[in-house]
Amino acid sequence: MSQPIKLLVSACLLGCPCRYDGKSCPSDAVSALEEAVEWVPVCPEVLGGLPTPRVPCERQKEGGILSKDDFWRTKEYEAGANAALLLAKENGCRAALLKERSPSCGVHLIYDGSFSGRTIPGMGLTAEKLHAAGIAVFSEQDLPGRMQELLSAASPEGEPRP
Numbered sequence: 001m002s003q004p005i006k007l008l009v010s011a012c013l014l015g016c017p018c019r020y021d022g023k024s025c026p027s028d029a030v031s032a033l034e035e036a037v038e039w040v041p042v043c044p045e046v047l048g049g050l051p052t053p054r055v056p057c058e059r060q061k062e063g064g065i066l067s068k069d070d071f072w073r074t075k076e077y078e079a080g081a082n083a084a085l086l087l088a089k090e091n092g093c094r095a096a097l098l099k100e101r102s103p104s105c106g107v108h109l110i111y112d113g114s115f116s117g118r119t120i121p122g123m124g125l126t127a128e129k130l131h132a133a134g135i136a137v138f139s140e141q142d143l144p145g146r147m148q149e150l151l152s153a154a155s156p157e158g159e160p161r162p
């Protein structure tokens with residue numbers, strides 16, 4: 001029997017109300033994968049010790065994560081990213097499906113650091129750490145177009161990770 005495909009996923013995409021505003025952001029495209037994978041939900045910001053709801057934060061150009069009310073939260077974001085990576089490794093996840101634009105989970109886009117709603121190309125801290133560790137990162141906006149690519153990257157029967 002083939003092993004289950006374990007997929008690390010941003011918990012808010014599954015309906016967990018862990019977003020900064022205490023809401024979730026469920027996605028039909030993500031739910032469509034339910035039969036094919038075993039979810040490994042994670043919210044790096046909660047794992048890093050931040051409360052829900054919380055003041056929104058953005059990555060800054062010079063590095064670091066700043067809250068809208070002007071407190072550096074880099075330590076908490078780093079801790080959450082490390083915990084998410086550990087969870088992925090413990091579960092043998094080869095891929096992650098993450099929420100676009102988040103300073104933790106963004107895969108292709110993040111907010112530009114000015115709290116003006118503008119986005120720039122870039123990754124959140126957790127996505128960056130997972131990617132650096134060889135875990136394939138996708139966002140909900142890659143679905144449904146890249147679903148097959150995601151499933152084969154996540155498959156335990158795929159090529160061994162370096």
Ligand code: SF4
Pocket residue numbers: 010011012013018019020042043044045046099102104105
């Ligand atoms: S840190 Fe990631 S999982 Fe947590 S609420 Fe933000 S986008 Fe969702």
